[in-house]
Amino acid sequence: MDVELLEPDRERLWSHVHELAEFAEPDSAGWTRRLFSEPYRASREWVRAHMRDAGLEVFTDPAGNIVGRCPGRLGGPPLVTGSHTDTVAGGGRFDGVVGALGAVEVVRRLRETGTELDHDLLVVDFLGEEANPHSGTCLGSQAATGVLTADHLDLRDGKGARLGDALQGFGIDPGGMLRPSWAVTPLHGYVELHIEQGPTLRRRDVGIGVVTAIVGIERLLATFVGRADHAGTRRMGDRKDALVAAAKTVLAVERIGCTGPEAAVATCGTLDVEPAAENVVPGRAVLAAEFRSDDREWLSGVQRRVAGEIGRLAAENGVEALLDWTSDNDVVPTAASVQDLTANAADELGLPWLAMPSAAGHDAAHLAARCPTGMIFVPSHDGRSHCPEEWTEPDEIATGVHLLAATLLRMDQRSSVDAEFS
Template sequence: MLEPHQERLWSDVHELAELSEPDSAGWTRRLFSEPYRASRAWVRARMRDAGLEVVTDPAGNIVGRLAGRRGGPPLVTGSHTDTVEGGGRFDGVVGVLGAIEVARRLRETGTRLDHDLLVVDFLGEEANPHSGTCLGSQAATGVLTAADLDLRDGKGTRLGDALRGFGVDPEGVLRPGWATGPLHGYVELHIEQGPTLRRRGVEIGVVTAIVGIDRLLATFIGRADHAGTCRMDERKDALVAAAKTVLAVERIGCTGPESAVATCGTLGLEPAAENVVPGRAVLAAEFRSDDQAWLSRAQRRIAEEIGSLAAENGVEALLEWSSDNDVVPTATSVQDLTAATADELGLPWVAMPSAAGHDAAHLAARCPAGMIFVPSHDGRSHCPEEWTEPDEIATGVHLLAATLLRMDQRTSVRPEP
């Protein structure tokens, strides 16, 4: 009964994709950009068309409410519509537009939940130059702090000032909001962003955990010298130490558990000239896994290796660590309910961890939370080639609707009026 209108859903995906930064590759809607501002107005209009009462909360999240018969702690679903630079059309978007379609179908079929349903487009889930990721869900759940608002981007702009320029009151971001109160549960639909489902020929992933993400900023301080006159055995080359660290990061990632990955994403040099021995190098890396113990071991191991490499090359190394989140298990009750619902709908599924971070990681601290994955072609994501078939999206939206319906019914103990 709650099957989505596939053509309408597919049309929404592509209409939203048109709101993109014109000078960037792929489909780009970065936090604080004008296309992102326009896309949020578009999302608000779509929510209203679906019959939702729409507000923008103090944290900058767009929240659409479909009233239930009894109210109480609401059911929540949603995702995000910002993208990385040169990103794709489906990451996050499927979860937001799919949730709006669920609300449409509930109204069109005359199906009313006991609990209120909140459909959320979280502000700024992707990495931003100020404060990492999941800005809106961190703020909504009370994780963001006043110190975070003072963080500056590469141009020296405070996060608080950037929020204000985007129409979000930075003081309001720190006030307790809807996500700090009781919530009945949260389910997020998302593309897998990896190859597991496609390789196994399975339509649905029931997410068991969201990986922990530890980030490293390593600064190597050596001595700048003339590239022609400084002998090789007299050099304090910051880049050589940093380059060997890149290989060490890769080696550690390759020896971890199946879910473990390790990546060096940026490497900056001062001075950056071919006739100067680099005196300073700054390297950013990250480690991900659903095994928290391995993440801790990886931190210790890379710190030890960097210490040895720095001494070997006569440079100083300064290490700064930050964490997006520890490993976050999804609620077993939500996993079981989602899996049972998939079985009822005749959908093949597999239990699997998420190798990417999501807003669900922060909602999981507030209520029983789970995620549903649909396949990604060739496992590609965060690139223009990101692709999920329209029938695969529709299947995921159908399961999302049925799971929310059963979550609402499963815990409703009061008799019908």
């Protein structure tokens, strides 16, 4: 099969990206389509219809993922591709969407060119990849791959509502999230197209990234407990100010991130203060932070370094610090075999490419435990993402979809993509 024939219909693909963007929360910035929102619910009906229109056999799995099946000639373990269509608050139009709709466009081109794969091809729109109010990310891919547990369903949001109850209210059986599905059966391989969400490709003037690894993510919820006092009468040297300890921790987290390896980052995202009045010494402060790196050694030492620094700062300010750590995922290398197939396909299409890690988390990190997995990046303008200014050129998206098709074709032609999973 001449892979040039699988070049996508660029105008159709660009139109579909913008059709999906019309589903957005009206009172939020950007193109906001969060898990459990009504626009997200409505958009999923659009996605199902879009898949059916492409000729896919569509079903919703017990984990709430929308799955479209393109039958192959021989059957056997299926190839899988896709991404997600939910967004963060104030998000953009391309994060996740490029991979999900790009995969459907690949199926359209297979049918339009009369190309049959040997393996079934599953196109997946994973449920709730972005962080949700109940903590955690990649809800659909974690459930599909058997990582989600009953404890996850008992997680509560800031108002005390259970994740399991929120799922049920959204029309998803929480018990079904714990049952085995297609992703725990043998899979031939998985490849995901995504915008980079960072500046590397644009700065290097390269149009394709072949992802070598997905960063590990450690998250911290630090609660500082001091003593609330009258801000006018309590002298500075006699205070137990929870906010001061938390503020110094913000700077400590920044220092730790700046002294890490090149791809290491550390971020404080929220800081809640009680009683939150300018005439009261803060008696309690809750800080949320996260640490990311593709360097396992650095990431494994983060908890010890951060805990030591927070302990010192808490003691200096006369407050107590309670630390709650969660691991979103470990560092996940992509399969060398899929990297090679993608790079070879890029060379065949005449596309310059760069081997690079992903600094963001993805559903691919969970599929990697089940089958040979790879990722393809296309550039993000100015490295912007998770904001309304997120932008990738239509030609860049189309190039990524073309490479996705060529990579899937090469994977399909292999009797086994990776011996480790044979």
